Amino acid sequence: MSATTDEIAPDLFRLSVYVPDFDMQFNHFLVRDEAPLLFHTGLRSMFPVLREAVASLIDPATLRYISWSHFESDECGALNDWLAIAPDAEPVCTLVGKLVSVDDFSQRPARGMTADDVLETGKYRFRFHHSPHIPHGWDASVMFEETRKTLFCSDLFHHFGNPEALTSSDLIGRTTDAMQRLNSGPLSGYMPYTRRTAGVLNSLAELKPETLAVMHGSSYAGQCDDLLGDLAEVIRENF
Numbered sequence: 591m592s593a594t595t596d597e598i599a600p601d602l603f604r605l606s607v608y609v610p611d612f613d614m615q616f617n618h619f620l621v622r623d624e625a626p627l628l629f630h631t632g633l634r635s636m637f638p639v640l641r642e643a644v645a646s647l648i649d650p651a652t653l654r655y656i657s658w659s660h661f662e663s664d665e666c667g668a669l670n671d672w673l674a675i676a677p678d679a680e681p682v683c684t685l686v687g688k689l690v691s692v693d694d695f696s697q698r699p700a701r702g703m704t705a706d707d708v709l710e711t712g713k714y715r716f717r718f719h720h721s722p723h724i725p726h727g728w729d730a731s732v733m734f735e736e737t738r739k740t741l742f743c744s745d746l747f748h749h750f751g752n753p754e755a756l757t758s759s760d761l762i763g764r765t766t767d768a769m770q771r772l773n774s775g776p777l778s779g780y781m782p783y784t785r786r787t788a789g790v791l792n793s794l795a796e797l798k799p800e801t802l803a804v805m806h807g808s809s810y811a812g813q814c815d816d817l818l819g820d821l822a823e824v825i826r827e828n829f
């Protein structure tokens with residue numbers, strides 16, 4: 591197992607681990623700033639390679655914030671491993687995540703973010719946009735960096751394979767293929783379509799993101815609002 595590191599936007603590094611058994615990338619994002627932030631801890635089994643990848647960019651002991659979308663092993667499984675090597679690191683998740691799962695699991699209490707809270711790391715400002723059950727999980731959110739307009743969108747736009755780090759090609763075709771593949775197998779039901787789904791995705795489109803930091807597959811650079819609008823239809827048709 592190894593990690594591939596790419597700077598997909600200034601100070602934004604994508605640390606990618608491809609797992610052939612799943613034909614799938616697991617991507618983790620390091621924001622290099624005065625107070626460094628890691629989004630997605632990775633699975634516990636990935637911690638050694640991710641620690642090495644982070645160490646090629648910053649001293650891992652200086653990590654200040656560790657964050658994710660929803661409580662699942664690929665999102666936050668290695669949280670306690672990171673907390674053990676970074677004494678000032680603070681877990682950051684939604685208030686629901688903190689109250690329902692994280693504070694019982696984590697070695698240190700989390701900062702539970704509401705829609706009004708802003709996390710500043712120096713140059714960059716992060717806000718959580720609560721998105722219950724989108725992509726899945728009551729505690730789910732996506733994180734938006736307001737300075738450079740990057741949306742850390744977790745499992746949204748999930749696609750398979752080991753593609754390029756960053757693309758400006760339409761992600762909808764790839765995402766549709768992945769949703770169809772997932773829904774025809776034992777992992778069906780990956781993303782519920784609820785009466786909130788289109789509204790939440792449209793409100794994310796109104797943020798006019800310019801980069802999508804995608805957990806499984808290529809990240810995207812370009813105008814993202816149309817993609818987010820189209821994604822609601824893909825989820826509705828497949829789930």
Ligand SMILES: [Fe+2]
Nearest residue numbers: 662725726745
């Ligand atoms: Fe997930």
Ligand SMILES: [Fe+2]
Nearest residue numbers: 664744745805
């Ligand atoms: Fe995921």
